[in-house]
Amino acid sequence: MQDLQDYPTLNFQHLDTLWLQVTGTLCNLACLHCFISCGPKNDNHPMMSLSLIKDTLKAAATQGTREYYFTGGEPFLHPEIKEIIxxxxxxxxxxxxxxxxxxxxxxxxWLAKTFEDSPYSFDLRVSLDGTTPEENDTIRGRGTFVQIIAAIERLVGHGLNPVITVTTCHAELAADEGRQKFIELLKAHNITQPRLKFLMPFKIGRESRRKGGEGCYTPAERLYLEDVPDPNSDHLQCDSCRMVTAHGVWPCPILIEEEGARMSDALEDSLHPIKLNYSACYTCHVGGVSCKT
Ligand code: SF4
Ligand code: SF4
Incomplete structure (x- = not known):
């Protein structure tokens, strides 16, 4: 059994990135690899109210935040999503x-018009976990491949070019051949300049239960002091980001359902060093994973 002091400390640099869990853990899908077990009935983190989002944006501006990310759950479930955007x-x-x-x-x-008019850059990341219905739907649910491709076509039809995010539950998708298949798929759907981001799965939440528990981290898959000896290391996103949900502030988008990871009620009280004592930290460190684009 390790003590907290056995894990690396990471200093906080500056609030570059603020994540907002605008719809909490509510999602129209219930993907088998979801590391926070989102779904139509999971309201562990409820939707953020518009007034909470306004207060959070104000607090973030005070801290000189440089960029914002919305995630969920599914952000487009929020009834006031246009105003929030x-x-x-x-x-x-x-x-x-x-x-x-x-x-x-x-x-x-509306998104295309907003993209055109915005003084700041505006981007969409669309998740798709296979180049065929068989590959994708075993992870994201039956019929979702066709629905996601149709949505990508709608966005492309309005002149948008979303980043396609692939979680590599099928390990071969991360290899050159898998990447090439995605490029060909997107080109076949009129995306002339495909933008792709590949992410390793975090073996927590629903992903830890996939395949009957085989996906869980082993006791050795943790970070120790020698893994991150410099507390000013800058290879992890949590030295410069925080995540706000309706229930408070967390170090990053990955840990919002991990017991003990909650940092504070208010954003300004969360800007301090953290301990990298969660199994998911291993994936960030070893896999070089960042949820940022
Ligand atoms: S992975 Fe994304 S789309 Fe799937 S259940 Fe989780 S939040 Fe929803
Ligand atoms: S899970 Fe990743 S981003 Fe979150 S605190 Fe651990 S290392 Fe940082």
Whole structure:
């Protein structure tokens, strides 16, 4: 059994990136690899109210935050998502992580217009976990490949070019051949300049239960002092980001369901060093994983 002092400390540099869990853990899908077990019935973290989002944006501006990310859950489930996007883009660049299924033609058109008019960069990241229905739907649910591709086509039809995010549950997708298949798939759907991001799965949440528990971290898959000897190391996103949900502030988007990871009620009280004592930290360190684009 390790003590907290056996794990590395990471100093906080500056609040470059603020993540907002705008719809909490509510999602229209319930993907088998979801590291925070989101789904239609998971309201462990409820939707953030518009007033909480406004207060959070104000606090973030005070800290000189440089960029914003929305994730969930599914951000487009939020009934006030357009106002939230507009408010955020008034103060900095924004990226939204989405499965895109709820983006209908009207929303795609509004997003394209907002993209055109915004003083700051605005990007969408659409998750897709295979180049065929068989590959994707075993992870994301039956019928989702067709729905996600249709949503990508709607976005492309309105002139947007989302980043396609692939979680490499099928390890071969991360290899050159797998990447090439994605490029060909996207080109076949009129994306002339495909943008792809590959992420290793975090073996927590629902992913830890996939394949009957085989996906869990082993006791050796933890970080120790010798792994990150310099507390000013800058290879992990949590030296310069925080995540806000309706229930408070966490170090990053990955740990919001990990017991003990909650940092504070207010953003300004969370800007201090953290201990890298969670198994998911191993994936960030070893895999070089950052949720940022
Ligand atoms: S991985 Fe994304 S789309 Fe799937 S359940 Fe989790 S939040 Fe929803
Ligand atoms: S899970 Fe990753 S981003 Fe989160 S605290 Fe650990 S190392 Fe940092």
């Amino acid at each position: 507009s408010l955020t883009l008034a103060q900095g660049p924004l990226t939204i992580l989405t499965n895109a299924i709820l983006i209908d033609d009207e929303m795609a058109s």
